[in-house]
Amino acid sequence: MTTVMAARRYFLDGATKSAIATELGISRFKVARLIEDAVRDGVVRIEIEPVPDIDIGLSRELAVSSGIRSAVVVRTAVGSADLERAMLGRAAATLLVETIETTDILGVSWGRTLHAIAAYLPVLPRCTVVQIVGGVPSLELDVNSLELVRRFAERAGGPVFPLHVPLVVEDPDVAAALRADPNVSATLAMFPRLTRAIVGIGAWEPGGSTVRAGLSGDASTALDAAGAVADVCAIPLDREGRLVRSTGLEERSISITPEQLRAVPDVVAISGGATKVMAIRAAIRSGLIHRLVTTEETARLLLADA
Structure with missing residues (x-):
């Protein structure tokens, strides 16, 4: 009977072990043992519901193989790039809600896939939002880099530090x-204080990178x-994953530096x-990213290339 009472108070009512110990007139260590016994003997059954559209096993396999902290692998409909981006955006939005804390200073980058987050972003814990790359004009999207940061800040309800300048000049x-x-230097001064950042990964080929699209032909070449x-x-x-620094892009960019992002x-x-x-493999090898949200197809290709 004591085992059931302790288990019920702990798992269903959320009572602390100390509170249960006081109620039952036993030590906190005895309460801990009763809870362990309840799980072992089947008095308590713990079920973990699978997350729809997330392949937990493949996520773990990719993280271990790549040496990153964690991965979220999304099952998507192959062949629809827009649907893939939408599902990645939803998964990333969920991840942000689950991990962001009120003390965080969140850096937000830009890209076609990050743009998809805006549609699924719920209310976030109150935190500071910082734009970490300058503006990237795009005729394809209805949300530009400034608007994306504004939406993040709107959901977080905290201070926002935008960059009202182009990414590359x-x-x-x-x-x-x-x-x-x-105004720009105030935002740049926030970069060393970032506690989290969400970024995209551009493939350096036509149509694969919003940064490349904004460069002159000579710079791309x-x-x-x-x-x-x-x-x-x-x-x-x-x-x-090594930095390419011989082309002068860094001197003409207004964005977070490699050293700041690595920190x-x-x-x-x-x-x-x-x-x-x-491109994703290069980003992983660079050590600039700690976690990855990607598709099942991409994860399997990364594992095959490991």
Whole structure:
């Protein structure tokens, strides 16, 4: 009888072991033993409901194989890029709700897949939201980078630090002048304080990267020649995950630096699709990301390439 009472108070009522010990007139250690006995003897049965559309086993396998902290692998309908992005967006939105705390300073990047989060983002714990890349114009999407950050901030209800400047400019002197603007510098000063960030992964090929789309032909060609296959927050990477720094892009970009991104304790990347496999692999190898939200097809291709 005591075992059942202790188990009921602990699992159903949420009572602490100390409170149960006082109620039953026994030690807290005895309560802990009764709870263990209840589980072992079948008095308590614990069931974990599978999460719809998430492959838990494959998620774990990908995380272990890749050496990242965790992965969320989403089952999607192969062949529909828009549907894949929508499902990735929903999964990433759920992950944010489950992990963000009120003390967090959240960095938000940009990309087609991150754009999908906006449609599914519920109310978040009150936190600070910081835009970590400059603006990227896109005629394809109804939400630009500033609007995406505004939506995150609206859901979080906390302070917001936007970047009202382009991501890439042609002249390094212009970039330096923009960084010196008080409003811009206030946002840049938040980068070392970030506790979390959510980023996309661009594949360095036509149509695969919003950063590449904003560069001149000469700049894209220079990065191609330097071996770029991916970008994370306008940080170009080669296939081994090494930084590609010889082209001057960093001097012309207004965004978080590789060193600042690497210092963020928890960086979640959201990206999927067969054409993104090499880019995702490069991002993982770079050590810039800690967690990945991706599709089942992408996960299997990454595992096959491991």
